[in-house]
Amino acid sequence: xxxxxxxxxxxxxxxxxxxxxxxxxxxxxxxxxxxxxxxxxxxxxxxxxxxxxxxxxxxxxxxxxxxxxxxxxxxxxxxxxxxxxxxxxxxxxxxxxxxxxxxxxxxxxxxxxxxxxxxxxxxxxxxxxxxxxxxxxxxxxxxxxxxxxxxxxxxxxxxxxxxxxxxxxxxxxxxxxxxxxxxxxxxxxxxxxxxxxxxxxxxxxxxxxxxxxxxxxxxxxxxxxxxxxxxxxxxxxxxxxxxxxxxxxxxxxxxxxxxxxxxxxxxxxxxxxxxxxxxxxxxxxxxxxxxxxx
Amino acid sequence: xxxxxxxxxxxxxxxxxxxxxxxxxxxxxxxxxxxxxxxxxxxxxxxxxxxxxxxxxxxxxxxxxxxxxxxxxxxxxxxxxxxxxxxxxxxxxxxxxxxxxxxxxxxxxxxxxxxxxxxxxxxxxxxxxxxxxxxxxxxxxxxxxxxxxxxxxxxxxxxxxxxxxxxxxxxxxxxxxxxxxxxxxxxxxxxxxxxxxxxxxxxxxxxxxxxxxxxxxxxxxxxxxxxxxxxxxxxxxxxxxxxxxxxxxxxxxxxxxxxxxxxxxxxxxxxxxxxxxxxxxxxxxxxxxxxxxxxxxxxxxxxxxxxxxxx
Numbered sequence: 001x002x003x004x005x006x007x008x009x010x011x012x013x014x015x016x017x018x019x020x021x022x023x024x025x026x027x028x029x030x031x032x033x034x035x036x037x038x039x040x041x042x043x044x045x046x047x048x049x050x051x052x053x054x055x056x057x058x059x060x061x062x063x064x065x066x067x068x069x070x071x072x073x074x075x076x077x078x079x080x081x082x083x084x085x086x087x088x089x090x091x092x093x094x095x096x097x098x099x100x101x102x103x104x105x106x107x108x109x110x111x112x113x114x115x116x117x118x119x120x121x122x123x124x125x126x127x128x129x130x131x132x133x134x135x136x137x138x139x140x141x142x143x144x145x146x147x148x149x150x151x152x153x154x155x156x157x158x159x160x161x162x163x164x165x166x167x168x169x170x171x172x173x174x175x176x177x178x179x180x181x182x183x184x185x186x187x188x189x190x191x192x193x194x195x196x197x198x199x200x201x202x203x204x205x206x207x208x209x210x211x212x213x214x215x216x217x218x219x220x221x222x223x224x225x226x227x228x229x230x231x232x233x234x235x236x237x238x239x240x241x242x243x244x245x246x247x248x249x250x251x252x253x254x255x256x257x258x259x260x261x262x263x264x265x266x267x268x269x270x271x272x273x274x275x276x277x278x279x280x281x282x283x284x285x286x287x288x289x290x291x292x293x294x
Numbered sequence: 295x296x297x298x299x300x301x302x303x304x305x306x307x308x309x310x311x312x313x314x315x316x317x318x319x320x321x322x323x324x325x326x327x328x329x330x331x332x333x334x335x336x337x338x339x340x341x342x343x344x345x346x347x348x349x350x351x352x353x354x355x356x357x358x359x360x361x362x363x364x365x366x367x368x369x370x371x372x373x374x375x376x377x378x379x380x381x382x383x384x385x386x387x388x389x390x391x392x393x394x395x396x397x398x399x400x401x402x403x404x405x406x407x408x409x410x411x412x413x414x415x416x417x418x419x420x421x422x423x424x425x426x427x428x429x430x431x432x433x434x435x436x437x438x439x440x441x442x443x444x445x446x447x448x449x450x451x452x453x454x455x456x457x458x459x460x461x462x463x464x465x466x467x468x469x470x471x472x473x474x475x476x477x478x479x480x481x482x483x484x485x486x487x488x489x490x491x492x493x494x495x496x497x498x499x500x501x502x503x504x505x506x507x508x509x510x511x512x513x514x515x516x517x518x519x520x521x522x523x524x525x526x527x528x529x530x531x532x533x534x535x536x537x538x539x540x541x542x543x544x545x546x547x548x549x550x551x552x553x554x555x556x557x558x559x560x561x562x563x564x565x566x567x568x569x570x571x572x573x574x575x576x577x578x579x580x581x582x583x584x585x586x587x588x589x590x591x592x593x594x595x596x597x598x599x600x601x602x603x604x605x
Binding site: 002003004005006007008009012013014016017019020021023024025026027028029030031032034035038088091092095096098099102106108109110111112113114115116117118119120121123124125126127128130132133134135137138141167170171172175176179193199228231232235236237239250253254257258263266267270273274277278281 | 297299302303305306307309310313314317318319320321323324327335336337338339340342388389390392393395396397398399400401402405408411412414415416417418419421422423424425426427428429430434436437474475477478479483490491495498499502507508509511533536537539540543544555556558559562563568571574575578581582585586588589590593596597600601
């Protein structure tokens with residue numbers, strides 16, 4: 001926690017911490033406390049009077065079908081993004097772990113999407129699925145006879161943002177899976193091979209269980225990513241629509257607060273989001289630091 | 295390679311190639327579309343090989359931008375993004391280095407309190423405190439005035455001597471507003487703290503015996519030792535800063551502060567008409583290029599930074 005050998009100085013440590021603390025207090029702690037405070041208040045339409053109403057904002061939220069729908073959409077979205085990008089990345093990592101020729105080239109070609117902004121990832125896939133000219137929409141129409149239209153069909157729109165968000169996260173998961181795979185002792189796999197276990201059996205009985213700490217860690221990271229970092233993906237493409245089909249919690253809090261200017265309701269939503277982040281962070285620190293035992 | 299199974303190796307390569315094709319396809323489509331004229335992209339199927347309008351598209355976007363959507367040239371947006379990415383990366387590293395140094399190398403009252411205050415920022419992403427943060431940016435002295443009012447003072451003015459100072463300073467539409475609030479970083483502070491804890495105590499003792507004060511030790515011993523960590527972190531933070539979206543969207547209304555990642559959204563969400571896809575894709579390619587080049591060019595540092603920030 002602290003070095004054995006330390007320096008002695010009256011004010012220097014405070015001066016060194018001051019910039020970080022000042023920014024934290026002004027731009028993080030203060031706004032968060034304001035959100036907590038406003039979540040129990042109601043302001044009238046002209047912003048003239050505010051009154052204390054306790055947990056009424058929260059009760060209103062959970063009685064509001066659009067909020068519950070948004071919760072539902074967010075869950076589906078997070079789970080879909082995490083499973084698609086984890087599954088795809090694991091498959092590629094297992095293959096990349098096997099090959100010797102060209103391994104570096106494969107790796108380079110797979111990691112660059114990490115650097116693409118979520119909003120740009122959204123725009124790229126939006127273009128590919130564009131109902132009238134997009135290449136993917138065209139293939140779906142001519143080959144499979146499916147009329148893709150994410151501007152009208154809520155399911156299509158949700159799938160579009162899921163694909164765009166999962167695509168960007170593949171490189172991250174790939175890198176961590178590859179590192180996890182390379183840390184598995186070769187002797188275990190060789191022993192199983194001598195006993196006659198096929199590659200598929202070796203994967204499911206040895207590699208996959210040994211990889212579980214990495215998988216669990218990545219699962220949490222992916223859920224956090226899908227929850228909070230995909231605002232740009234949605235805002236730049238579907239705008240929460242059509243008819244709220246891609247209205248995730250983070251998009252909704254932006255829309256209700258910043259566009260709709262509903263102070264109390266938006267603050268209550270912020271508080272719920274805070275509770276979600278705090279619990280995710282606790283999971284991350286409590287269970288991942290120790291790593292899942294095998 | 296545990297055993298020789300040639301067909302399995304072939305399958306591995308095939309899966310990888312197909313996988314990479316899926317991953318690279320969006321980039322390919324964007325690159326191709328950015329070299330075509332608008333009229334080539336009006337009906338499906340659109341061409342999958344490069345056209346001849348590339349130079350025109352890129353020149354138009356870089357010099358004048360898209361006219362009907364506030365038409366800022368992309369050079370300006372790219373510059374804004376660069377300022378934002380560099381300031382955030384350098385700022386985060388600078389204040390995290392000093393904070394970690396203070397926490398590791400000094401014993402002082404409230405040390406743990408400071409540590410936990412920094413830790414809490416991990417749990418407060420912009421997304422959960424949009425409106426109140428906006429209020430603070432609109433007037434940075436809001437917290438101070440509210441506190442003064444709480445103690446019964448006139449809130450928005452302070453008088454020192456004969457001088458009265460109005461406590462009203464807006465950071466909306468400014469580079470300070472774009473960058474300063476994002477500079478606090480728990481992750482970077484933890485990373486440097488973790489690293490400082492591995493630096494041998496003998497170095498500190500030797501420096502102290504030689505009469506070096508804390509700042510001299512920090513500058514001449516700690517900083518050079520942290521060089522690789524700083525570089526790795528810089529790569530990650532540069533990408534983080536470049537790709538910011540919600541923050542610039544909230545606090546800039548003046549088109550001359552638009553960053554490129556956020557500017558593209560205005561080109562796509564045009565009312566009642568199809569976006570000019572060839573130009574949108576030109577902008578997308580330009581917006582992706584700098585961070586992607588950083589990742590590919592500094593691959594080793596990037597991987598190191600990625601692994602270490604997640605500890």
